[in-house]
Amino acid sequence: MLYREAGDFKTSYASDNQTFPIRGDRMAYWAVLAVAFLVVPFVLGDYWANAVVIPFLIYVIAALGLNLLIGYTGLLSLGTAAFMAVGAYATYKLTTAFPGMNIYLVFLLSGVVTAAVGVLFGLPSLKIKGFYLAVATLAAQFFLIWLFTRVEWFYNHSPTGQIAMPERSMFGITITGAAASSTAVYMTCLIFVVVMAWLARNLTRGTLGRTWMAIRDMDIAAEIIGVNPLIAKLSAFAVSSFFVGVAGALMFGVYLGAAEAGEAFSINKSFLVLFMVIIGGLGSILGSFLGAAFLVVLPVLLKLLLVDGFGWPADLARHLEVMIIGALIIVVLIAEPHGMAALWRTMKEKLRLWPFPH
Amino acid sequence: MSDTVLFALEAALNGLTVGIMYSLVALGFVLIFKASGIFNFAQGVMALFAALTLVGIQTGQVPFSHLINAALGTNIHDFGFTLPAILSIPLTVGVMVLMALLIERLVLKHLVNQEPIILFMATIGLAYFLEGLGDIMWGAEVKPLDVGIPQGMSSTVDEFTYNLFGYGFYIDVLSLWALGIAAVLVTALVVFSQYTKQGRALRAVADDHQAALSVGISLRFIWVLTWSIAGIVALVAGIMWGSKSGVQFSLSLIALKALPVLILGGFTSIPGAIVGGLLIGVGEKLFDFFMQPIIGGATENWFAYMLALVFLLFRPQGLFGEKIIERV
Amino acid sequence: MLDSQEGYVTADGRQIGGVVLELKNITLRFGGVVAIKDISFDIRKGEIRAIIGPNGAGKSSMLNVISGFYNPQEGDVIYKGYKRPKMAPYKVSRMGIARTFQNIALFEGMSVLDNIMTGRMHHMKAGFLAQAMWWGKAQKEEEEHRAAVEKIIDFLEIQAIRKTPVARLPYGLKKRVELARALAAEPQILLLDEPMAGMNVEEKEDMSRFILDVNDEFGTTTVLIEHDMGVVMDLSDRVVVMDYGKKIGDGTPDEVRNNQDVIDAYLGVAHD
Numbered sequence: 028m029l030y031r032e033a034g035d036f037k038t039s040y041a042s043d044n045q046t047f048p049i050r051g052d053r054m055a056y057w058a059v060l061a062v063a064f065l066v067v068p069f070v071l072g073d074y075w076a077n078a079v080v081i082p083f084l085i086y087v088i089a090a091l092g093l094n095l096l097i098g099y100t101g102l103l104s105l106g107t108a109a110f111m112a113v114g115a116y117a118t119y120k121l122t123t124a125f126p127g128m129n130i131y132l133v134f135l136l137s138g139v140v141t142a143a144v145g146v147l148f149g150l151p152s153l154k155i156k157g158f159y160l161a162v163a164t165l166a167a168q169f170f171l172i173w174l175f176t177r178v179e180w181f182y183n184h185s186p187t188g189q190i191a192m193p194e195r196s197m198f199g200i201t202i203t204g205a206a207a208s209s210t211a212v213y214m215t216c217l218i219f220v221v222v223m224a225w226l227a228r229n230l231t232r233g234t235l236g237r238t239w240m241a242i243r244d245m246d247i248a249a250e251i252i253g254v255n256p257l258i259a260k261l262s263a264f265a266v267s268s269f270f271v272g273v274a275g276a277l278m279f280g281v282y283l284g285a286a287e288a289g290e291a292f293s294i295n296k297s298f299l300v301l302f303m304v305i306i307g308g309l310g311s312i313l314g315s316f317l318g319a320a321f322l323v324v325l326p327v328l329l330k331l332l333l334v335d336g337f338g339w340p341a342d343l344a345r346h347l348e349v350m351i352i353g354a355l356i357i358v359v360l361i362a363e364p365h366g367m368a369a370l371w372r373t374m375k376e377k378l379r380l381w382p383f384p385h
Numbered sequence: 386m387s388d389t390v391l392f393a394l395e396a397a398l399n400g401l402t403v404g405i406m407y408s409l410v411a412l413g414f415v416l417i418f419k420a421s422g423i424f425n426f427a428q429g430v431m432a433l434f435a436a437l438t439l440v441g442i443q444t445g446q447v448p449f450s451h452l453i454n455a456a457l458g459t460n461i462h463d464f465g466f467t468l469p470a471i472l473s474i475p476l477t478v479g480v481m482v483l484m485a486l487l488i489e490r491l492v493l494k495h496l497v498n499q500e501p502i503i504l505f506m507a508t509i510g511l512a513y514f515l516e517g518l519g520d521i522m523w524g525a526e527v528k529p530l531d532v533g534i535p536q537g538m539s540s541t542v543d544e545f546t547y548n549l550f551g552y553g554f555y556i557d558v559l560s561l562w563a564l565g566i567a568a569v570l571v572t573a574l575v576v577f578s579q580y581t582k583q584g585r586a587l588r589a590v591a592d593d594h595q596a597a598l599s600v601g602i603s604l605r606f607i608w609v610l611t612w613s614i615a616g617i618v619a620l621v622a623g624i625m626w627g628s629k630s631g632v633q634f635s636l637s638l639i640a641l642k643a644l645p646v647l648i649l650g651g652f653t654s655i656p657g658a659i660v661g662g663l664l665i666g667v668g669e670k671l672f673d674f675f676m677q678p679i680i681g682g683a684t685e686n687w688f689a690y691m692l693a694l695v696f697l698l699f700r701p702q703g704l705f706g707e708k709i710i711e712r713v
Numbered sequence: 714m715l716d717s718q719e720g721y722v723t724a725d726g727r728q729i730g731g732v733v734l735e736l737k738n739i740t741l742r743f744g745g746v747v748a749i750k751d752i753s754f755d756i757r758k759g760e761i762r763a764i765i766g767p768n769g770a771g772k773s774s775m776l777n778v779i780s781g782f783y784n785p786q787e788g789d790v791i792y793k794g795y796k797r798p799k800m801a802p803y804k805v806s807r808m809g810i811a812r813t814f815q816n817i818a819l820f821e822g823m824s825v826l827d828n829i830m831t832g833r834m835h836h837m838k839a840g841f842l843a844q845a846m847w848w849g850k851a852q853k854e855e856e857e858h859r860a861a862v863e864k865i866i867d868f869l870e871i872q873a874i875r876k877t878p879v880a881r882l883p884y885g886l887k888k889r890v891e892l893a894r895a896l897a898a899e900p901q902i903l904l905l906d907e908p909m910a911g912m913n914v915e916e917k918e919d920m921s922r923f924i925l926d927v928n929d930e931f932g933t934t935t936v937l938i939e940h941d942m943g944v945v946m947d948l949s950d951r952v953v954v955m956d957y958g959k960k961i962g963d964g965t966p967d968e969v970r971n972n973q974d975v976i977d978a979y980l981g982v983a984h985d
Contacts, residue, residue: 040859041852103502151697158424158505162644163697166690177681229847233855234830234837241820241831248818251782252894253806253834262841294641298509305506310822339455342525350517356510360503361495 076209084216090315092270098310100263101243106167108296111275118276130195141272149264175288308368402560404666409622410643411658413615419591420611427512436623470532481616530627645693730758739788766955781805809901832897905937
């Protein structure tokens with residue numbers, strides 16, 4: 028079957044507004060969802076779940092959140108990891124303070140807490156932009172991490188300074204803690220990813236998304252034609268931080284199980300998520316998936332190839348990875364500032380016409 | 386004088402030393418920002434890279450030896466000779482100039498006319514690349530650096546202050562040297578930009594790209610020039626810090642602090658970079674000194690950024706920058 | 714002088730209403746530079762009002778005062794009979810003043826359709842949650858406003874480019890999209906800052922036709938700045954002439970054409 032839009036006419040604005048206007052795309056989307064929910068859980072091994080699939084899903088949420096801020100609203104943040112830490116510590120405090128609370132609700136509330144903190148640190152964006160704002164978000168990064176490692180209340184005075192996730196279950200299935208199966212963890216992350224990607228898509232195609240993009244493309248003109256910059260920017264910070272907070276909550280709650288802010292949420296993690304957004308594609312939902320997949324898989328592949336394959340020392344492979352990522356960022360920004368998602372789009376445009384290129 | 390005041394004074398003086406580091410890295414930022422409007426996030430990593438290269442050349446290391454050994458199964462480490470500072474420093478300068486040339490060729494040239502935010506992100510990529518490259522070329526372990534700058538407690542300061550206050554201040558001789566070298570460097574830069582043809586071209590470009598182009602100044606040459614100078618400034622910063630605490634990754638984190646320095650000093654002001662660096666160096670030491678009993682230590686981690694944040698809210702153009710009037 | 718309530722009939726027989734917006738003794742300074750000096754004039758319902766003058770006369774500043782981007786140091790803006798307090802530009806726009814810009818200010822990363830949809834922002838009411846879920850109200854509203862936007866797209870004849878990213882459009886079309894975005898807001902007053910700058914004759918003719926049609930069809934009060942004298946005299950009902958921040962003439966095109974001060978300002982006169 029050919030990938031075609033010819034003959035696929037839209038007779039209502041509703042059908043023209045849908046996420047995948049082309050039938051082939053729509054079918055591919057449902058197929059991917061079906062495989063993710065019905066096939067993967069039964070074939071996924073522990074190694075691949077923990078090394079690739081689960082971190083991928085969690086990073087997708089973080090990358091979506093950051094992309095809403097950078098790609099859609101044009102506000103650069105270097106404090107992503109600190110906001111993930113807020114989500115993680117909120118989860119810890121909520122589960123330990125209210126042991127009976129539904130664990131999914133805890134994750135969502137952690138997102139809400141992070142949104143509030145995000146708005147607070149987003150306030151300077153009303154006055155400044157570009158790299159000035161980047162520096163302001165660095166304040167969030169360093170201050171929040173300092174807070175989480177210094178103020179004992181945040182880690183319940185535990186002598187190690189670490190937070191550890193207690194065991195929680197839903198419908199008799201253990202979701203968090205050491206006893207949780209990787210399938211349960213996978214399904215939890217998958218459900219969150221699907222719901223949050225859907226939310227992101229809806230927000231970006233409606234009025235709010237357009238006000239964000241208007242601010243991104245030309246903030247002064249946006250204000251003159253009627254965008255309230257206060258609401259546009261702070262809502263972007265709130266929604267973005269909500270996503271990032273949920274990612275942090277999942278990262279700690281279902282994936283790491285135990286964490287220390289300075290180690291698990293250092294500035295390097297902020298950069299990692301930023302790179303996912305850049306490589307995947309600024310201002311693209313699909314890009315957040317592609318970028319997260321790429322940067323989760325790359326180190327695993329390098330390790331498999333260089334360390335396990337050639338027997339190179341592990342630190343050499345790691346340095347090589349840092350170098351490759353750096354170079355890739357530059358190459359992507361030069362060749363295709365909109366990342367892998369744009370390449371994908373170009374490919375599809377060509378495919379629609381294939382085999383007649385003109 | 387009471388002990389607290391004396392201790393605070395000593396802390397402040399030591400803050401000055403760190404402040405010089407911040408100033409030097411910030412200076413590199415300002416130079417590049419003025420000449421090309423690029424906010425070079427990689428400036429700190431450039432300092433690390435320069436210091437690594439200097440140590441490598443000094444001790445006669447074979448570049449990429451780890452990679453070569455891993456790939457070919459050989460076991461080479463160094464050439465078996467060492468070079469004196471007088472030779473290795475010019476060679477490192479050469480490497481930094483070469484790097485400037487390559488950065489212009491491979492990166493900047495292709496990113497002209499992009500939005501500032503894209504350029505900024507490209508320099509974050511550059512920072513990662515250089516960090517990985519430095520580690521692969523010279524190895525990641527902490528290396529001592531000695532170019533002959535004396536170290537240890539300055540007995541002159543100790544005696545002088547002892548006679549004055551009855552309490553001898555502990556100041557590292559290295560800090561005094563750093564202060565002197567920084568002063569020489571800034572003077573040299575000022576002389577260069579005021580009295581040479583290239584310096585004039587540099588100022589012209591900083592003032593107005595279009596106008597500078599129209600009178601026949603090569604923008605690409607200016608870029609290579611500024612990145613080279615920034616590389617040399619980075620080398621100086623790298624030498625200072627490397628001599629003090631060894632060449633290691635934390636250097637590039639120290640350099641991150643140059644960002645709040647710029648907010649304080651303004652992005653286009655050389656005096657601003659110097660004063661801002663010193664202010665933050667002293668400020669964070671004093672803040673930690675007085676706040677430690679109340680909110681705990683290690684506030685140096687965030688003090689500079691929070692100060693910058695406050696500044697951004699009330700005086701976004703910095704201490705020395707000009708107010709920006711927006712137009713449509 | 715006309716009374717502020719009663720209207721007048723234009724040369725081509727259109728009935729113009731009372732005053733919608735009145736500028737009273739506006740003075741605007743930037744530091745020591747006086748951009749606008751004690752200027753007063755009014756804008757009446759349904760008319761096409763032009764502001765002309767040599768470069769640097771303060772025309773764009775005047776438009777910026779009306780759209781709330783600049784706040785004058787002295788003088789009042791009276792809108793629909795009430796003195797307008799100092800307010801953020803986005804609030805001014807919500808009160809029914811839309812505009813285009815001298816150097817096109819479209820959102821380059823968005824499609825033509827999305828750009829025009831931003832113009833309808835004030836009319837869309839769906840809440841945050843409804844938007845996030847794309848539920849009932851949000852989706853229905855999106856479709857209704859899409860229909861309204863499609864009317865404007867038809868009207869300005871830009872159907873073929875509705876899904877094109879704005880960055881890919883040629884200059885003339887961008888100007889047209891910007892007009893569409895302003896129209897989508899269904900403004901009480903439409904401000905056009907040099908809508909025909911940099912256009913060739915054919916494009917100018919198209920644009921003039923659109924401006925007249927808009928005025929005709931929707932009765933939109935229009936204020937425009939334009940350099941092309943021929944266009945201004947043909948299009949506008951009344952003209953304000955500015956020079957060095959001062960008002961040197963105000964009246965119908967014929968009156969202005971015969972005003973000695975205006976002739977001096979345009980042809981140049983020895984100042985001695």
